[in-house]
Amino acid sequence: MCGGRARRLRMEADSVTGAVGHTAVALALALSCYGVIAAAVAGRKGSAGRAWHASARGAAYAVFLMYAVATFTMVYALVAHDFSVKYVAQVGSRSTPLFFTVISLWGALEGSILFWGFVLALYTALVAYGGRRSKQADSQRTYATATLLAVNAFFSLLLVKPANPFAPEFPVPLDGPGPNPLLQNHPLMAVHPPLLYLGYVGLSVPFAFAVGALLAGREDEGWIRETRRWTLVAWGFLTLAIVAGMWWSYEVLGWGGYWAWDPVENASFMPWLTATAFLHSSMVEERRPGMLRLWNLCLVVATFLLTILGTFLTRSGVLLSVHAFTRGPIGYYFLGFIALALIFSLTLLAARADRLGRGQGRLDSAVSREAVFLVNNLILTAFTFTVLLGTLFPLVAEAVRGVKVSVGAPFFNRMTVPLCVALLFLVGVGPVLPWRGIQPGVAARSLLVPSVGGLAVALGSVLLLGVRDVYAVLAFGFAAFALLSNAREFVEGTRARRRATGESWSLALARLVRANRHRYGGYIAHVGVISIAIGISASSTFRQEREATVRPGEAVEIGPFAVRFERLWAREEPHRFVVGADLAVLADGEPAGRLDPRLNFYNTSDQAITTPAVRSRAGGDLYVNLLAFERDGSSATLHVIIEPLVPWIWIGGGIIGLGALIAAWPEGRRRRLIRAARRPGADEEGGDRPPAHEVASAVAHGAVS
Amino acid sequence: MMLIRTLPALLLVLAMAARPANGSAQTPGPAADSALEAATRELASQIRCVQCQGLSIQDSPSELSKEMKQIIREQLAAGRTPEEVKAYFVARYGEWILLDPPARGLNLAVYILPILSLLGGAVVVVVLVRRWTRPLGDAGAPDAGAGP
Numbered sequence: 001m002c003g004g005r006a007r008r009l010r011m012e013a014d015s016v017t018g019a020v021g022h023t024a025v026a027l028a029l030a031l032s033c034y035g036v037i038a039a040a041v042a043g044r045k046g047s048a049g050r051a052w053h054a055s056a057r058g059a060a061y062a063v064f065l066m067y068a069v070a071t072f073t074m075v076y077a078l079v080a081h082d083f084s085v086k087y088v089a090q091v092g093s094r095s096t097p098l099f100f101t102v103i104s105l106w107g108a109l110e111g112s113i114l115f116w117g118f119v120l121a122l123y124t125a126l127v128a129y130g131g132r133r134s135k136q137a138d139s140q141r142t143y144a145t146a147t148l149l150a151v152n153a154f155f156s157l158l159l160v161k162p163a164n165p166f167a168p169e170f171p172v173p174l175d176g177p178g179p180n181p182l183l184q185n186h187p188l189m190a191v192h193p194p195l196l197y198l199g200y201v202g203l204s205v206p207f208a209f210a211v212g213a214l215l216a217g218r219e220d221e222g223w224i225r226e227t228r229r230w231t232l233v234a235w236g237f238l239t240l241a242i243v244a245g246m247w248w249s250y251e252v253l254g255w256g257g258y259w260a261w262d263p264v265e266n267a268s269f270m271p272w273l274t275a276t277a278f279l280h281s282s283m284v285e286e287r288r289p290g291m292l293r294l295w296n297l298c299l300v301v302a303t304f305l306l307t308i309l310g311t312f313l314t315r316s317g318v319l320l321s322v323h324a325f326t327r328g329p330i331g332y333y334f335l336g337f338i339a340l341a342l343i344f345s346l347t348l349l350a351a352r353a354d355r356l357g358r359g360q361g362r363l364d365s366a367v368s369r370e371a372v373f374l375v376n377n378l379i380l381t382a383f384t385f386t387v388l389l390g391t392l393f394p395l396v397a398e399a400v401r402g403v404k405v406s407v408g409a410p411f412f413n414r415m416t417v418p419l420c421v422a423l424l425f426l427v428g429v430g431p432v433l434p435w436r437g438i439q440p441g442v443a444a445r446s447l448l449v450p451s452v453g454g455l456a457v458a459l460g461s462v463l464l465l466g467v468r469d470v471y472a473v474l475a476f477g478f479a480a481f482a483l484l485s486n487a488r489e490f491v492e493g494t495r496a497r498r499r500a501t502g503e504s505w506s507l508a509l510a511r512l513v514r515a516n517r518h519r520y521g522g523y524i525a526h527v528g529v530i531s532i533a534i535g536i537s538a539s540s541t542f543r544q545e546r547e548a549t550v551r552p553g554e555a556v557e558i559g560p561f562a563v564r565f566e567r568l569w570a571r572e573e574p575h576r577f578v579v580g581a582d583l584a585v586l587a588d589g590e591p592a593g594r595l596d597p598r599l600n601f602y603n604t605s606d607q608a609i610t611t612p613a614v615r616s617r618a619g620g621d622l623y624v625n626l627l628a629f630e631r632d633g634s635s636a637t638l639h640v641i642i643e644p645l646v647p648w649i650w651i652g653g654g655i656i657g658l659g660a661l662i663a664a665w666p667e668g669r670r671r672r673l674i675r676a677a678r679r680p681g682a683d684e685e686g687g688d689r690p691p692a693h694e695v696a697s698a699v700a701h702g703a704v705s
Numbered sequence: 706m707m708l709i710r711t712l713p714a715l716l717l718v719l720a721m722a723a724r725p726a727n728g729s730a731q732t733p734g735p736a737a738d739s740a741l742e743a744a745t746r747e748l749a750s751q752i753r754c755v756q757c758q759g760l761s762i763q764d765s766p767s768e769l770s771k772e773m774k775q776i777i778r779e780q781l782a783a784g785r786t787p788e789e790v791k792a793y794f795v796a797r798y799g800e801w802i803l804l805d806p807p808a809r810g811l812n813l814a815v816y817i818l819p820i821l822s823l824l825g826g827a828v829v830v831v832v833l834v835r836r837w838t839r840p841l842g843d844a845g846a847p848d849a850g851a852g853p
Contacts, residue, residue, distance in 0.1 A: 253760075253766075254766045255760060255764040255765060255766055256764075257764055260759045260760055260764070261759065262759035263759070362837060363834070363837040363838045364838070365838060366834050366835075366838050370837070371830075371834050374830045374833060374834065375830060378823070378826040378827060378829075378830050379823075381822075381826060382819060382822050382823040382826055385818075385819060385822045386819035386822075389814075389815055389818055389819060390815060393806070393814075393815045396811075396814075397806070397811060397812070400811055401810075401811055403799065403800055403801075404799060404800065404801040405800050405801060405803075405806045405812065406753050406800075406801050406802070406803060406804050406806065407804075407805075407806055407815060408753060408759060408761070408804030408805065409750075409759075409761065409804060410750065410751050410761075410804050410805040411804065411805050411806065411815070414805075415816075415819055437838070607756070607767070610766060625766060627766055627771075628768075639766065
């Protein structure tokens with residue numbers, strides 16, 4: 001009796017789930033539209049429209065609440081296996097482990113758009129929240145909120161119409177196919193997508209602030225600091241996401257590589273490149289108000305448009321790739337939105353172009369940090385253009401010639417490796433050159449040790465390691481050069497501080513970084529970039545691989561290793577069938593651990609999904625993939641790869657994340673007051689200057705570095 | 706431009722070629738890294754895997770890619786040039802099978818435009834830096850930061 005009633009109640013609840021989610025998303029759409037209007041009115045009225053400002057903030061919070069409800073509802077539906085919801089019927093399965101059931105929230109189109117909306121609503125609410133206490137009406141922020149809400153409205157529209165995850169499924173199936181096997185084979189799938197969305201979606205915020213500054217007519221003051229902070233945050237997440245994605249592909253796809261210039265990779269990489277360019281060029285404007293302003297605005301706009309374009313390319317199925325899991329009308333919505341955003345941004349920039357100035361800068365010498373940043377921007381922009389062209393070219397060729405062509409890794413490597421090498425060189429040169437320039441002799445002295453070190457490493461790689469490729473030699477040499485040059489900044493800074501304060505080395509270093517978070521956060525990020533460059537260069541230069549079919553007891557020998565095949569095993573799991581090989585690893589004849597590469601057979605996929613086994617050490621990885629096997633266990637075909645220094649790619653990603661965190665960390669109140677006091681021309685948040693006594697007391701408390 | 710080969714592919718070949726000098730004492734099996742094997746790898750990394758998007762048949766672990774790689778090996782062993790082997794695949798799958806679009810006709814755009822953009826940008830940078838470092842003329846504050 002009781003059981004029957006409970007089941008009936010449960011069924012009623014199930015049919016309600018979809019309705020709740022759909023209503024929440026529809027309300028989010030209505031609220032974002034209202035918020036855009038309220039914020040626009042508030043922005044126009046300025047300080048007179050206090051109530052409107054508050055109302056727009058309220059709308060932003062409400063949109064976030066609606067997205068939280070919708071996202072929670074979807075997670076509930078997934079976990080409860082509510083197959084009356086279409087999305088659950090598409091990606092759910094009773095046999096999928098709970099962990100992968102939850103993360104299948106972003107495993108297919110509709111869910112990933114929902115999650116996108118959730119992250120965007122979170123950022124929107126945070127931006128709105130940041131303006132809650134400003135004494136004067138902060139029109140720039142209010143317009144930024146309006147911009148973000150407009151983007152929110154677009155994604156809500158997608159969720160209401162073409163990508164409705166809460167659409168009902170009828171008849172209700174008893175079970176579903178489960179998520180794409182590739183996406184439920186590794187826990188990194190729980191890490192990479194959220195980071196990617198935090199980074200990708202986060203880049204809407206700098207765009208919103210740029211638009212806000214232009215609309216509010218505040219582009220001549222203070223837009224840059226807020227924009228730069230948000231860019232740093234999003235860029236940090238995006239960096240971590242890209243590296244986590246590389247790691248995932250290394251750990252899952254089984255070919256021993258981590259980057260294939262796949263369109264979906266390019267889509268995440270292009271905004272990263274332009275955001276990186278902005279992080280550098282914005283420093284010029286931060287120091288010299290007005291310099292490069294128009295260019296900086298263009299970079300921010302381009303970055304945002306590239307994120308939307310990337311989403312369009314990967315979500316509309318216009319380019320086929322592993323990740324492009326759909327085809328449908330959604331592509332037209334995206335195209336329309338991109339066109340609107342492009343026209344809107346260009347119009348706005350053109351309308352304000354006369355007020356944006358012509359970047360009247362003064363330099364004492366061409367050998368200056370400003371000039372290095374210009375070259376850095378030139379290379380990063382050309383890099384972006386190359387990747388964009390290569391990614392879109394197949395579409396162009398098909399449209400013009402009617403012939404399908406591929407633009408793949410060989411093309412991208414050939415075109416971009418020289419650019420990467422040049423960037424690596426700049427990473428070493430930039431930190432040494434002071435702003436505005438100096439006499440070349442001083443720069444040469446600072447670069448003496450790094451140059452000698454770089455030269456030694458380059459020569460060593462040729463003579464001792466037998467490297468013959470010009471770019472590989474340059475990459476190793478410049479990596480050493482850049483590492484020494486950035487390390488030199490830490491050493492010199494710490495030494496100077498020790499002389500002044502008498503602190504211990506570690507304390508002086510910690511305080512040095514704390515007092516100049518921007519600068520040293522940047523250098524730490526440089527170290528991460530160098531680490532990644534070394535990992536990539538070494539693993540592609542010194543990679544050794546061997547493929548062999550072996551019987552039990554036989555070994556595949558490669559470098560110092562022997563990988564002995566012992567036996568084959570198989571295991572039935574609820575959602576898959578797993579075949580694995582037990583391997584014993586010998587390094588120089590000594591036992592050095594065991595590996596078990598596996599092949600996974602999912603019910604829903606005819607292709608086996610590989611789980612390579614990796615023995616990871618700081619010096620490099622031993623990577624073994626099980627390619628094939630005899631059913632009776634009499635033999636296994638193994639692909640064994642030695643990949644030197646690969647772990648330094650992942651470590652480098654973490655170092656960059658740390659650098660971004662340090663650079664983006666909010667300044668303490670005291671330090672902010674001091675900076676305001678030191679630079680009377682500099683603006684403060686909300687435009688209000690701190691009272692003099694506060695500054696004096698802050699200075700007295702010894703916050704001066 | 707032909708000098709600029711794909712880095713990983715060439716390096717791989719070089720690494721393979723350099724290895725005997727390192728004194729490795731491995732038993733030469735059927736998969737020994739001979740010149741043929743190196744040439745096969747070089748070519749295989751330029752041919753697209755038909756099933757997996759974006760990977761070359763050198764990188765792809767799929768069965769079909771292995772068979773295609775075997776075809777390359779056999780044809781090279783039979784004395785065909787790499788260009789002839791490529792043509793063999795293009796005849797069957799179309800230009801699409803090459804990861805590197807052949808540099809002719811419209812495809813030239815994809816090679817030339819990036820270089821042009823770099824050169825054009827370089828001119829802009831040079832002009833800007835020259836303007837910024839030009840000694841000041843008659844009037845104007847040295848710190849002409851903001852625009853008019």
